[in-house]
Each structure stands twice: as structure tokens, then as C-alpha cells.
Amino acid sequence: MLDFLKDNIWVIIIVLNYALAISAASTILLKNINPTKTLSYILVLVVFPFLGLIVYYFFGQEYRKNKIFNRKNVLNEKIVQKLGKDFELSESQLHKLDDFLDEKIKLVNLLNNNKNTPVTLHNELQIIKNAKDKFDLLFEDLKHAKHHIHLEYYILKDDNIGTELINILCDKASEGIKVRLSFDDVGSKISSKTKRRMTKSGVEFYAFMPVLFPSFTGKMNYRNHRKIAIIDGKVGYVGGINVSDNYVNYKNGDSYWRDTHLRIVGEALKPLQVHFLLTWDFVSNSSCKISSELFPDVAVDSINAVQIAASGPDTDWANIMEAIFVAINTAEDYVYVTTPYFIPNDEIITSLQIAAKSGLDVRLLIPKTSDSWTAKHATNSYLERLLEAQVKVYRYTKGFIHAKTMVVDDLFSTIGTANLDYRSFNINFEINALIYNKKTSIELKNIFLEDLNDSEELTLETWQQRTKFSKLKESYCRLWSPLL
The missing domain is CATH 3.30.870.10 (Endonuclease Chain A)
Incomplete structure (x- = not known):
């Protein structure tokens, strides 16, 4: 028996790996999560023996559903x-808030349904x-x-x-x-x-x-x-x-x-x-x-x-992502977003595209130089779709822009810790202040416009001329984007 184990140790390990991988894949399928994310996990489990299981262990556990963070x-x-x-x-x-916010009262109501996210006035x-x-x-x-x-x-x-x-x-x-x-x-x-x-x-x-x-x-x-x-x-x-x-x-x-x-x-x-x-x-x-x-x-x-909106594995809902989604969908004039990492889910990128194609002034400010190689190229993989939809994309050239802000219609703005990426939406513990105030929103808009003076605007024609090697790096990093 020992000789058999010794002679076939690698076969046994590989079989054990794929037995665990099949079990993990079945668990992922039963969660009914985003199909892209599901396929990414299964692909990693199948193509990368051992490494795939490690990735699943760290990334695949749905802590929000498992409720291991008992607070x-x-x-x-x-x-x-x-x-x-x-x-x-x-x-x-x-009633006064409703008159002032109009369609954006949906944001207040959305988060008011979470008992930990009351709207405060003073x-x-x-x-x-x-x-x-x-x-x-x-x-x-x-x-x-x-x-x-x-x-x-x-x-x-x-x-x-x-x-x-x-x-x-x-x-x-x-x-x-x-x-x-x-x-x-x-x-x-x-x-x-x-x-x-x-x-x-x-x-x-x-x-x-x-x-x-x-x-x-x-x-x-x-x-x-x-x-x-x-x-x-x-x-x-x-x-x-x-x-x-x-x-x-x-x-x-x-x-x-x-x-x-x-x-x-x-x-x-x-x-x-x-x-x-x-x-x-x-x-x-x-x-x-x-x-x-x-x-x-x-x-x-x-x-x-x-409103103070928190999200993470300890919350029932992805509060910050949902708030950003509703803010974009209820915009009537403009949406200005600053984020150091832009690796959005389908909901956010679709809402930005629809807003821009509907005639709204939609602008995205990201760093030209990033502190993460994979995040930078994963971000770049999304830009062509935005540019095709007439979203204005700017890259900050003065240094590294790490601000996480959004301002909409001179009425709503948010400042916090959440990036527009999978990690902030689903994995990390994040917290944002959601502000319903004209003065603050205009001030944040003016700061955004000032930052554009230290930025370069991308054009669709120029962006499409980047090298095939750059596109390959983007595709490779994007493959991992649901896991980053």
C-alpha cells in the first residue's frame, strides 16, 4: 500500500485537487452569482491546479451570506x-427633502430601508x-x-x-x-x-x-x-x-x-x-x-x-454600489466620477453608458500612473466601451489620484473609501458619506473640474490605436478582474 502511494503520489494529489475543485465549482454554481464571476472561478479551478483552490479559498467565500461576521x-x-x-x-x-431632491429621493429611500443608514439633516x-x-x-x-x-x-x-x-x-x-x-x-x-x-x-x-x-x-x-x-x-x-x-x-x-x-x-x-x-x-x-x-x-x-453608507461582508446588501447605481440612473444633467481603480460590474458600466448615450455629461477621472499593474490594465480594458458610448475619460497626469468621489446634478455627492471595483463592491469593508446638498456638490464639482486641468482626455480614435501587446495585457488582467 505504501509503495502504491509512493509510486502514484502525484496522480493521487491531482485527483484530490480536482475532486475538491468539482466540489467548489458545484458550490459556486449553487450560489447563482454573476455568470462572469462564476465562469472566472471555474476557469481558475480547472486550468490552475492547486492555485485555483487557493484563489477560491481567499476570494470565493461569500461572507455576506455565510454571516461569519457576527456583530x-x-x-x-x-x-x-x-x-x-x-x-x-x-x-x-x-416632503421638503422630496421637493429638493426630486428623483434622488430614491437614494434616501433605498438606504433608509437599512436601519443602520438613516438620513441625518443637521x-x-x-x-x-x-x-x-x-x-x-x-x-x-x-x-x-x-x-x-x-x-x-x-x-x-x-x-x-x-x-x-x-x-x-x-x-x-x-x-x-x-x-x-x-x-x-x-x-x-x-x-x-x-x-x-x-x-x-x-x-x-x-x-x-x-x-x-x-x-x-x-x-x-x-x-x-x-x-x-x-x-x-x-x-x-x-x-x-x-x-x-x-x-x-x-x-x-x-x-x-x-x-x-x-x-x-x-x-x-x-x-x-x-x-x-x-x-x-x-x-x-x-x-x-x-x-x-x-x-x-x-x-x-x-x-x-x-447618510453614512457602509458595506462589506457583514451587510445584507451592497449598499454603496446600489447607491452609486441609483445615483447614475436618476441623473438628469451630469455625472462626474473620480476613482483610482475602475473595475466595474456590469450594472455600473451599463448605467454609465446609458447615461452618456442619453445625452448626459458623463465624465470619468482615473490615474494615468497606477500603483497596481494589474488594476491599471484591467481598468484600461473597460475604457473603449465607455468612449464608444461617449463617456468622457480623463487620466490624471500630475501624480496619482486616489480620491473616491462622485457628484451628480449639483444635488448629490459622495466622498468615501469605496472604489468603483469588484473588491470595494463585494469584498472589502467600505464606508461612504452620501451628501444631499447643493453647496457641497458644487464645491466637489469645481474640485473635479480643477483636477481636469492636470489631466489628459482620451479620444476613441487614439485609444483604439494602442498596441496589440497593450490589448493583450488588458485582456489578461481583465480575466482576473472579478477576483482582483
Whole structure:
């Protein structure tokens, strides 16, 4: 028997691989997911022995359906349950909002059906262009913290800007301020020395879904891509800017990094706080005491309607993708989108094409130089279809544009962490602020138009003349696009 096993070890392994592959393929088919994605998984399982199973293990698990991210402790708290009732709008408020938004009231109703996404009215908003301005504001707010500091980041490094942040956190924790910090284990890089210092100072911190070899894991996990900062439940930040020197533009030239963030004061901080606590409950694996001090009332007179939309394997629906889809489909004048990674699903690319062919001004801004070879060429594979539909496509040439924004009709805009790609729609934990406000939307539109001054516009005729080798690279990377 041992001799037989020894002589036929590779045959046995191959047979075992395909037995598991057939089982995995059957599971994928029964999920009835997107046919393109289904075929991509099955193709990988069949063509790439062993590797296909690894890819399926990391990418093929549908965590949203499996419900392995159980975060009920926070939602069951009476204080949190009361918040939902507090944000229920009266008929007169809904009528005023309906008159202002017209067709875009569908967005409010879509997300209002999710109890964790109430629309809030009383907010002050500040759009922040680039990391230096963000950290100047954030550090000042952190230094004035009186009760708690909550931070949640995909990338946190103890380089120059990261050390400056951690110094403030340690100082505030030493003063008795409650400091809670969550960072993604793959995206972040913090030395043991820094971790010991934070522990000694009283900073509570946890890595999101720790992995054994984060440097080799790359993106082959369900990662927390959110960037959240909350100070005393009164001031909050959300957007595309992580904590790393790459974002701060210490150097000039090709290293220039363009990004967008949002500072919020007002009612929208309460749902933002809920989403932070949901993550904290998961990473700390312990019940966090929910007190009213985490949800203080903030006196804001101005009316700026905001919804905080979160999505990920822990949500029943792809909230952010659905919101973007409805926003495009209800557009009447224009749609301006900025994203560093454009690897859309069929719903989004079709809605952009239809909007452009219907006569709307549809513009897409992406980087010319990307930080991901595969994402860049996968993105390029979609551009010809857009150009044929008269979507205006621009590539940012000043550096790398990492902003994740969209503005529609001077009425609706969104700033957050979600890219227009499969990973943000289906795999990563993301969070966006959805804004229903003319002033903010026009400001974001003007920023978009300013960025076009540092961009090149593609034309269909020129784009079609790219080399066959470029098209081959695009096709290869696009084959993997549902899995990226």
C-alpha cells in the first residue's frame, strides 16, 4: 500500500485537487452569482491546479451570506436602537427633502430601508483636498479631545506622519482620554516598539483579521478598507486618506498624491460612531460598553442631509454600489466620477453608458500612473466601451489620484473609501458619506473640474490605436478582474 502511494503520489494529489475543485465549482454554481464571476472561478479551478483552490479559498467565500461576521452586540444596545427612532423624519421633513431632491429621493429611500443608514439633516461639512490639510485639521481636533478618540484605518504606518499621530494618541491616553484604534493587519505596518509604547500609554488597539504573513498576503483577504476618525462623538472624518507618508506629499514630482477627505460635525457622527463600534466589537472580541457619552447631541443649525453608507461582508446588501447605481440612473444633467481603480460590474458600466448615450455629461477621472499593474490594465480594458458610448475619460497626469468621489446634478455627492471595483463592491469593508446638498456638490464639482486641468482626455480614435501587446495585457488582467 505504501509503495502504491509512493509510486502514484502525484496522480493521487491531482485527483484530490480536482475532486475538491468539482466540489467548489458545484458550490459556486449553487450560489447563482454573476455568470462572469462564476465562469472566472471555474476557469481558475480547472486550468490552475492547486492555485485555483487557493484563489477560491481567499476570494470565493461569500461572507455576506455565510454571516461569519457576527456583530449583534452593538446593534442590540438600547441606546443604538433609540438612535434609529430619533432619526425618523416627519412627513413635513420628508416632503421638503422630496421637493429638493426630486428623483434622488430614491437614494434616501433605498438606504433608509437599512436601519443602520438613516438620513441625518443637521450637519456641517468641510471638503478636504489632500492629506496635509486633513492631518492639520485632524491633529488639532485630536489635541482638543475631552472624552474619547476612535480611529479605524486600512493603512497605518509608524513613519513620519504616523508617528506624529501616534504621539498625540499616546499623550491623550496618558491624560485619561479613552483612545481606541483599529487598523487592518495587511494594510498597516507598525513596529513592535511602537505597539509597546501605545500599550504603556493606555491606547487600546487591535488589528483587523490578523494574518500570519501580512507582507505576502497582499489583497487575498477580506480587508477593512475604511478610514474613520471620531473625536468625542462631535467631530468625524471619512474619505480616501490613510496614515502614511505616501499621502502627505513630502516630495514633489511623480510622487504627488491627490486625495479627498471629508470633515463632519453634526448628526451624521452618530451612525458613523455605530459603524466604528460594530468593527470594534468584532476586533476586540469583547462587548464595548455603549454609553450616551458616545452619542452626544451637537448643536448644528445648518441643514445638510447626509447618510453614512457602509458595506462589506457583514451587510445584507451592497449598499454603496446600489447607491452609486441609483445615483447614475436618476441623473438628469451630469455625472462626474473620480476613482483610482475602475473595475466595474456590469450594472455600473451599463448605467454609465446609458447615461452618456442619453445625452448626459458623463465624465470619468482615473490615474494615468497606477500603483497596481494589474488594476491599471484591467481598468484600461473597460475604457473603449465607455468612449464608444461617449463617456468622457480623463487620466490624471500630475501624480496619482486616489480620491473616491462622485457628484451628480449639483444635488448629490459622495466622498468615501469605496472604489468603483469588484473588491470595494463585494469584498472589502467600505464606508461612504452620501451628501444631499447643493453647496457641497458644487464645491466637489469645481474640485473635479480643477483636477481636469492636470489631466489628459482620451479620444476613441487614439485609444483604439494602442498596441496589440497593450490589448493583450488588458485582456489578461481583465480575466482576473472579478477576483482582483
